[in-house]
Amino acid sequence: MFAQGVDSGILSNPPADSWPAYHGDYSGQRHSRLTQINAENVGQLGLAWAFQTGQQQQIKCSPLLVDGVLYITVTDNVWAVDARSGHQLWHYAYPPNKGFKIGSRGVSMYKDWLYFMTPDAHLICLNASDGTVRWDVVVADSAKGYWTTMSPLIVRNHVIVGVSGDFDNLTGFLKSIDPETGKTQWRWDSTPPAGTPDATTGGMTWMTGTYDPALNLIYWGTGNPTPVLNGKARPGDDLYSCSIVALNPDTGKLSWSFQPSPHDTHDWDAVETPVLVDADFKGKPRKMLMQTSRNGYFFVLDRTTGESLLTTTFGPVNWSSGVDKKGQPIPNPAKEPAPDGRLIAPDEGGLTNYRSPSFDAKTGLFIVDAHPSYGIYFAKPADGSFGWAGADYGVWGKAVLDAIDYRTGEIRWAHELGPNGAGAGVLTTDSGLIFTGDAQGNVLALRTSDGKTLWHSGAGSPMQSSPITYELDGRQYVVTSAGGILFSWALPGRE
């Protein structure tokens, strides 16, 4: 096996025997052209192998697959695994540290180097062949309350990293880092410096963005403002929190922004995947960006300009008083957290969360794991204006897979996934299949056209990651996770 590593060509047009980046490619569609597993034979799908991390932490990463090797993570840990057999090649454990241990979304790759982010906000460059450390740089000061969980976005010679931190009033930012030296190339701040009068902090850059090589723009969602539930200390829209921003990857210069949740007071990060789609909209070819946002809205934007093409809800939403002329929801002040409580739809977890949706071009369907839900939100002066600054409680929720027609926002079909929430990511394939999971821990294969279940297998606990697929030696594998175990599914009789 000769290591090729990852270059711009592979990231722009990933071969079938690879999944070289968090989203699989730059578009964020989490759609594969593979067709070996199809609606006729998916019923025969079985376990090819399983890999046990042996960790109590759940797998929340999207694996990478490059040169026949899978790279997976949980917080503080990276493994390289033979993608044909599930055999471990190496394991890297980050030294004990004081960072928040929330999760790890996976590594990223440039040439033969892996990039891994740690709970105490370091970026580690590892040698992909043996997991040894090449360099280690500090991205943010974890003593101030920053941590990191995300898989960096690689654009040419830029390793673009984001940060997290909701318990302190901190400025969110993106940094572009040199893949060879670890030096910072540029930094873009989503909110003003902490302590700026009447200004927000927050706008954390939790998740991996997407990229349009032709426009040379990266697209990124930013998180909630801080203080989180008390909006009085930060009047106005609180830019650029809860926003979708388009930046130049070479300079970090802002090209345009759109704000899914102006003046958010419900913790609804707008960090869900900004999915890039080139297709017709109302009879005109468009370069679009689509997001199912945590606040319950589905947005379709022109990604050249940020112009709104469609704004609609995809489940119960009761916090807005309409949509403004830019296509942004208008927050209803009566639905801000209050001392005696406000009933809000969706709940704090949102109508969807960070696991990936998928776009299927053949049907024009945007498939998302939805969480119709209600919560009660409280805030009073004693809660202060730092960090969380209030309290909220989920009341009721359920899990539904929604198939949204991007042209109208209409929900073409909905597939019930059980009580509370499922939280699984979604993968679609050219053979008209969807892979996802339900609230009880079943892995599901559904027919994209109508949501009918074609195959399932119990995995023991709900999937907290997004599935991937690849083909090696003529055999297609679908990789999912449950708890600390990675499962690789394939058709029988092809060894």
Place this chain on the structure above:
Amino acid sequence: MVASVFMRECFITLLATASFALAQTPAERGGAVFLQQCAFCHGRDAAGGEEGPDLTRSKLVAADAGGDKIAPVVREGRPEKGMPRFVLSEADMTAVVAFIHDQKTKAEAQVGKRRGVEVADLQTGNVEAGKAYFNGAGKCASCHSPTGDLAGVAKRFEGLKLEERMLYPKGAKAKVTVTLASGESIAGELAYHDEFTIGMRDSAHHYRSWPTSKVRFSIDAPADAHADLLARYTDDDIHNLMAYLQTLR
């Protein structure tokens, strides 16, 4: 060069951690573990954060003596509420328990300026309007009675707990009747239901399950009426209903 600097920093950090450990109280040591493993959901001060409840107001914490109630929940998790299992050493568990009790003591000392939801915060409703809603638009009276199942409910629950149960009683029991291919009909308490399996506790309290594709079944889940109401409540309806329920002592 960069790597060697990192090694040195790491070494210094380890030394610092070791010396701190000697000076720290159990609650302080527990605070460090809590920060890493628990704070994202339960808040850095254990008074509630993203998704997780305020532990300083928890009945389970109040009833805990030296970890006898807390430790099993930490070890086993509460999967139905989204809390995973945690593997902690005995020393770390003891320290975390000490930290939670310490936070509870500190929170309770903050009289009048305490964070979170107090019983006093939930007194903005109107009793008569709540009673009218109970008997009218809310249709609560079609299942509940102030002199029957709800008699004394305000003595059993108060404040946020009462409001949460009013909005949706989590864990409420449902009944299921399964009809087999043979025509035999079996009734019991719903124990499991997904797209593929229906499970129950039958009248002898045995667990039984069937593939959903092989049987017919009907579920009677009275709590669904609470979920249906969520889309119809105004915030005033909720506060008024709370005011009325709090009179049922």
